[in-house]
Amino acid sequence: MKRNLSIFLMLALLLTFLSPLAAYAEGEGNIDHGGGGMGSGTSENYWNPGDEGVRVTVVRVRDRAVVTTPIDFTNKNPDNIQAHFGKVSKISYTKGFSLTPNPQAYTYVNPAKAIPRIISSGSGNANIEVIKSYFTDELVIRYIADVTGFNYDTLISGDYKILLEPVAYMTFQGVRIAVTATEAALYDEQLGGGLRSKMASLSHQNLPLAMFLETPDLGYPAWSGSTTSKASNADIKSSLGLGIVRFSEAEPPQVSSYDYTYRVNTEVITSVTVSGGQADPDNPVSVRFTIGGKTYTVNNVYYPDGDSQLVWVRWTTPSTPQTMTITVSVTGRGRASQGTITANIVDLSGNDPPNPVADDRNDSYSKPSVPSNPQVTSASWGVWRPWWQEYWVWHSTGEDSGYWCDHGWWEFDYDSYRADLSASMSIIPDAKAPTASGKTMKSGYGINQIVTANVSTNQSWAVTGAQTAVTYFPEFQYQNYWRLLDRTSSGYSAKFEFAKNRYSTYNRRTHFTPIWMPDGSYTPYTYLIDCWTPQGMLSMNLTDSVNISGSLWDDWHIAPVKP
Structure with missing residues (x-):
């Protein structure tokens, strides 16, 4: 389904594109490319040069979060696409999103200014400088802001970047499909190498090499490998098939030397x-x-x-x-x-909150936003399994004599594995809160917490259970102090609770709410981590709330002693 700009903006764009005036560059392109010739296709498996597009996604820098629905730009009208995987960005796949066929019709946008050639082929090469110039042009960036529904001034503030991914429209096994380079690699893994065996010159060479990074960005490395050879699925997923438009940084990026x-x-x-x-x-x-x-x-x-x-x-x-x-x-x-x-x-221990006291005050308190750390709840990987393809050949040594010899070769099957993390968090008033009712309690009393984490996998020896849960609290703006939860049950069905509180008269597993906490929702936040897989760590953001109504002072009163 096509989407157009308003008539006013469309006319402005057209007048500008037809004008002899110079275009102004707004962003900086972190994009390079490679590629080479294309092999010959068949009636069932082929690609026509120019059958291409670019997937455009706005990404927030600080946490690499996808903040707009990806949109595919193309000069074509690929209304005959029969199979695709929806609008999913490389970042989402990197974070564990599974490759899933999308039953809805393929959607695209024809930009007012035609995109330059993206994928090189035997009939001609793409020009990387033209590609950079196009996607860093101010009016194109304004167009991107408009069609993604994202504010232009916010987009160029330095807090966001534009992720670009080349898209190919190919015919594979007689079916018209639309894929990014990352999707092609993931699809090939699902097929055990079936896409590479038919379309390698496109799916594993010219498509992924159409764009890669000159310098590391958004967690992806600069590509230093071959720019003319077919790439592996692992290299495509980790390093190829992407370009980035970045803007003046709001602050210097933080660089970590740790892997x-x-x-x-x-x-x-x-x-x-x-x-x-x-x-x-x-x-x-x-x-x-x-x-x-x-x-x-x-x-x-x-x-x-x-x-x-x-x-x-x-x-x-x-x-x-x-x-x-x-x-x-x-x-x-x-x-x-x-x-x-x-x-x-x-070591995350040693940052327990201080002991709350009855005369604590915080007159300047304002309710903070609940944080959100990187969350990955599934991961997939695989192991190649070789098997021998026999090919017996008769070797004659004379009349009516000879021997059979196996001239076979090694073939490979790809055994796929995955892990999924699910979890829940429950907060309730402590049993020593005498006037609590359900999830409503007075401030100054304690709360209890239970986190349960379940891991499912078909390769258990390669996956750990969730091992760490850390809870942060709104009275500290979710900073500075936290509780490292006790793991009271281990394995793939783990359970976490507060450690016994040394300030609790009854040595209970509790956290005391501050007596000054205003009425309303009180929401601790827990980051569940250390579920490790070969593809990295699975993690989850968890919250739950109790309702504060009144304070424990309401439960105290002074009266004369009866004679």
Whole structure:
């Protein structure tokens, strides 16, 4: 379904585009590209040069949150698309969003100013400078703001960036499909390499290499690999098929030198990607992780030529905060994505709130917004499984004599795995609050909390249960003080509660609300973390509330003693 600008803005755009005046650049393009020639197609599997578009998404910088529904720009009218995966950005897939067919009709936008050629092919190459110029032009950015429904001045404030992803319209197995590079890689994994086997020149070369980053941004690295060869699914998902338009930073970006941040005494998973050549039972690869003086070896790592394999190790962090250097070495023809990994081990204990007292006041209190940390509730990965394809050939050694010889080769199946995290949080008044009713209580009394976390997976040895829950409170603006919850039940069905409060007369698992807390909703916030998978950590934001009505002083009164 097409969407147009208002007549006024459309006329303004057209007049500007037809004018000989110079265009003004508003943003800065972090975009580069590569590509090469295209192989010949078949009637069932082919792509026509120019059958393309660009997915446009506005992203908030500080937490990499997608703040607009992605929109596909194209010069074509692809009303014959029969299959697609909806409007999902690369960032959402990176955070664990599953590739899911969308039953609705494919939607797109024809911009007033035609987009330049995006995907190179044998009939001609895209011009990266023209692409940069287009997507950093002020009027194009105003157009993006309009069609996404996002305020233009807010967009260029430095707090947001525009994520670009090339889109290809191809015919695969006789079906017209629309995919970004990331979707093509995920789809190929679902098919066990079926897309790559038919459309590799497009799906694994020219489409992902149409855009990549010159410098790291939004958590994605700059691409330093080949710009003319077919890429692996892992490289496409991690580094290819994206460009970014950025604006003057509101403040300098924070740069972390750590690859992982772990908590003390926590079971974690550290992973790398191994690629290069083909690893099979005749040419196996082994990966060694050296962690804290111990060596963990993963043997029999296999993957087909041109692809890769995620390799991981499960270990327990030390009991004291420290910075650890993890070294990775590979035996065989493969190479690891990282040779050195830096892990920051932190301790979240020791920040319990101070003891509330009866004469506490906070006359300037204003109710804060509940925070939201990065949340990833599912992850998927896979393991290549080689199998031998027999191909017997007769070798004649003379009349009526000879022998059969197997000239077979290794084929690969891709076994997919996943993990899903679900959780709930419940806050209730403490049983020692004498006048509480249901979830209504007076300020100054305590609350109890229970967090339950459930993990489901089809590869349990590669996934940990949720191990850490940290609760923050509105009276501290959800900062400075927190309670590290006790894990009272472990495993894939974990349970967390407040630790016993040393200020509680009855040594109860409670948190005391401040006596000055105004009437209304009182909402603690919990960040549930440390559910580790080969694809990273799963996490959830959780909240629940009680209703404050009155204070504990209302339960006290002074009366004369009866004679």
